[in-house]
Amino acid sequence: MSESAPSRRREPIRNPWIWIGLVVIVLVGIPWYLPPGTLYPLLFGLPVWTLVAVASSVGVCGFLHWALSKHWNLVEDVEEAAASGASKDGSESWTT
Amino acid sequence: MDNLTFGGWAGISVLLGFAVLMLLIGYFSGRGQPNMRHNMKSYYLAGGNLGVVVLFFTLYATQYSGNTVIGYAPQAYRVGFPWWQSVTFFTVVMAGYMLFAPRLYAVAKKHSFITPTDWVRHRFSSPAVALLATVLMLWGLASYLLEQLIAMGQAIAGLTGDTVPYQIGVLVFVCVMLIYSWMGGMRAVALTDVMQGIALLVGIVALLVGGFVLAGGSWSETTQYLVEERPDAVAVPPLEDSVNWFSMILLVAIGIAMYPHAIQRIYSARSERTLKRSLKRMVWMPLITAGAVFCVGMLSTQIFPGLSDGESEQLVGRLTNAVAGINPVFYVVMLLFVGGIVAAIVSTSDSALLSFSSLVSKDLYARYARREVGEHRQVIIGKGVGAAVVFALLLLAWNPPATLVEIFVLKIELLVQLAPAFILGLYWRRLASGPVFWGMAAGAALASMMTLTGMETVYGVHGGLIGLALNLVICVVGSLLVRQSPSEAKAGESVAEVV
Numbered sequence: 001m002s003e004s005a006p007s008r009r010r011e012p013i014r015n016p017w018i019w020i021g022l023v024v025i026v027l028v029g030i031p032w033y034l035p036p037g038t039l040y041p042l043l044f045g046l047p048v049w050t051l052v053a054v055a056s057s058v059g060v061c062g063f064l065h066w067a068l069s070k071h072w073n074l075v076e077d078v079e080e081a082a083a084s085g086a087s088k089d090g091s092e093s094w095t096t
Numbered sequence: 097m098d099n100l101t102f103g104g105w106a107g108i109s110v111l112l113g114f115a116v117l118m119l120l121i122g123y124f125s126g127r128g129q130p131n132m133r134h135n136m137k138s139y140y141l142a143g144g145n146l147g148v149v150v151l152f153f154t155l156y157a158t159q160y161s162g163n164t165v166i167g168y169a170p171q172a173y174r175v176g177f178p179w180w181q182s183v184t185f186f187t188v189v190m191a192g193y194m195l196f197a198p199r200l201y202a203v204a205k206k207h208s209f210i211t212p213t214d215w216v217r218h219r220f221s222s223p224a225v226a227l228l229a230t231v232l233m234l235w236g237l238a239s240y241l242l243e244q245l246i247a248m249g250q251a252i253a254g255l256t257g258d259t260v261p262y263q264i265g266v267l268v269f270v271c272v273m274l275i276y277s278w279m280g281g282m283r284a285v286a287l288t289d290v291m292q293g294i295a296l297l298v299g300i301v302a303l304l305v306g307g308f309v310l311a312g313g314s315w316s317e318t319t320q321y322l323v324e325e326r327p328d329a330v331a332v333p334p335l336e337d338s339v340n341w342f343s344m345i346l347l348v349a350i351g352i353a354m355y356p357h358a359i360q361r362i363y364s365a366r367s368e369r370t371l372k373r374s375l376k377r378m379v380w381m382p383l384i385t386a387g388a389v390f391c392v393g394m395l396s397t398q399i400f401p402g403l404s405d406g407e408s409e410q411l412v413g414r415l416t417n418a419v420a421g422i423n424p425v426f427y428v429v430m431l432l433f434v435g436g437i438v439a440a441i442v443s444t445s446d447s448a449l450l451s452f453s454s455l456v457s458k459d460l461y462a463r464y465a466r467r468e469v470g471e472h473r474q475v476i477i478g479k480g481v482g483a484a485v486v487f488a489l490l491l492l493a494w495n496p497p498a499t500l501v502e503i504f505v506l507k508i509e510l511l512v513q514l515a516p517a518f519i520l521g522l523y524w525r526r527l528a529s530g531p532v533f534w535g536m537a538a539g540a541a542l543a544s545m546m547t548l549t550g551m552e553t554v555y556g557v558h559g560g561l562i563g564l565a566l567n568l569v570i571c572v573v574g575s576l577l578v579r580q581s582p583s584e585a586k587a588g589e590s591v592a593e594v595v
Contacts (some may be wrong), residue, residue, distance in 0.1 A: 011198050011199065012194040012195075012198065013194070013195055013198075013523065018194075022188075022191055026345060030181075031333070032335060032338035032339075032342075034332045035332065036331070036333060036334045036335060037331045037332060038332040039323060039327060039330055039331050039332075042316075042319060042323075044316075045314070045315040045316030045317075045318075046177075047177060047319070047331075047332075049332050050177045053184075054180065054183075056184070057183045057184050057187060057383065058383065060184060060187045060188065061187055061380050061383060064187065064188075064191060067194065068190070068194065068372055068375055068376045068379065069372075069376065072194070072198050072368075072372055073368075074198050074199065074201075074368060075201075075205075075368050076368040076369050079367045079368055079369070083367065
């Protein structure tokens with residue numbers, strides 16, 4: 001497999017910046033940096049720290065989607081090449 | 097779930113409808129795969145050929161069950177805004193998969209793995225490590241199944257207004273689950289997950305809309321009510337709670353990714369592209385699922401103020417009844433929703449049960465039987481063991497031991513101890529079987545001891561993570577100190593060669 005496309009082989013675990021970025025986004029969403037008991041200000045009917053937590057969660061979703069898209073390619077090229085005879089587009093299927 | 101605005105025969109009809117649909121899916125799934133009864137890979141992994149949509153829904157049904165609604169909405173009600181953490185920890189589960197799924201998928205395809213123990217046996221060549229991992233997985237799965245059976249009983253009793261006695265309702269659905277699983281194996285389980293997942297998703301959104309209507313259509317009013325009546329539910333939590341928040345994210349991220357049935361879904365993917373696409377869709381589901389359930393719980397603080405902890409456990413039942421009373425459209429949607437909750441609980445149970453059966457039949461019975469056991473017999477044994485276990489757990493389910501969320505933490509604290517064997521084992525050639533065994537045993541013992549003595553956290557850090565830290569130290573230090581056997585060294589090399 002290594003002969004086919006060595007330059008394109010990628011594993012998320014091998015990129016430390018993915019994990020550093022993930023931890024930073026997650027930590028931003030936890031209100032450890034504010035004094036306990038803080039209630040105000042409220043914005044859009046929510047405490048601001050909760051809005052930051054919500055933004056952090058959306059950020060984690062987007063970040064992981066990006067990481068899965070761009071940093072994972074181990075055997076895909078080989079598999080798709082092998083399967084190309086049966087299906088050219090690799091489209092989604094309702095069958096199992 | 098008193099004073100039902102719906103229930104009785106309407107509820108029974110919806111439940112019967114879902115049951116018939118599941119049986120039909122099982123029947124047609126089985127008809128399409130004549131070799132399934134004689135082939136382990138067909139029965140337990142749908143031939144390793146699940147496409148994107150089905151794989152997505154079966155991953156979804158594995159991660160979220162009816163219990164996510166029944167157990168987590170009350171948690172949001174009790175905890176307040178800090179329970180938003182549930183959305184993050186469900187999202188970060190995908191990061192847990194990213195730690196090991198890419199390489200495990202490639203190795204599993206090459207060596208035709210069926211159970212998670214197949215990897216452990218392949219990598220460590222140690223019967224002791226394989227046996228310990230199997231026992232931990234079975235323990236975790238049994239706990240998981242027990243939790244689902246308890247939730248199933250509550251949901252059925254709520255839907256039918258006790259027209260169907262709790263025990264009879266659960267028995268009927270357990271039999272339906274066993275029959276369609278036996279008829280169609282993993283393919284039936286995955287296809288019913290599609291139906292059950294859609295029902296759960298639609299129902300949660302409808303419940304949220306109904307909750308907004310009942311709460312007056314304004315989120316600000318709910319927050320203002322909490323600021324005046326329960327400021328702790330709105331305020332920034334103490335530092336120890338923030339530590340606990342991060343600890344929960346780590347524990348769930350690694351623990352849920354280690355579910356044996358989740359690992360078997362990695363094996364079941366048709367291709368790497370299929371697996372990747374399914375996980376990319378899964379990344380967004382916490383916002384729609386756990387996020388919506390969080391909102392339902394928060395809105396309920398205004399709709400049903402002043403519930404005790406025990407009363408809040410019935411929150412979803414109360415809210416469903418209230419929403420059903422808004423108008424006939426909500427009545428019908430809520431009727432389908434509670435049926436969908438039961439279906440979602442069944443869908444989560446069937447995955448766990450199938451995984452349990454595969455572990456017992458392949459990793460215990462076939463491994464330790466005194467004679468050669470063919471695949472046909474292993475499938476039969478798996479079916480029998482599954483039935484025996486589920487009926488034994490039913491006896492326990494009828495005497496539920498604690499609140500649902502506490503049971504959930506118990507199983508995950510044990511399953512997380514498998515992480516070094518999978519994650520380190522895939523990337524670190526020097527990892528040796530002896531330290532893995534002792535690390536896993538020590539981590540599981542410490543986590544169990546902390547839970548049993550009531551010391552579930554230390555400065556907010558969960559016992560499962562403390563056990564995992566001990567486990568990791570033993571694995572790393574031990575592997576640096578001991579010499580690997582030739583077979584272990586060869587297995588470590590072969591994993592690297594796969595990619």
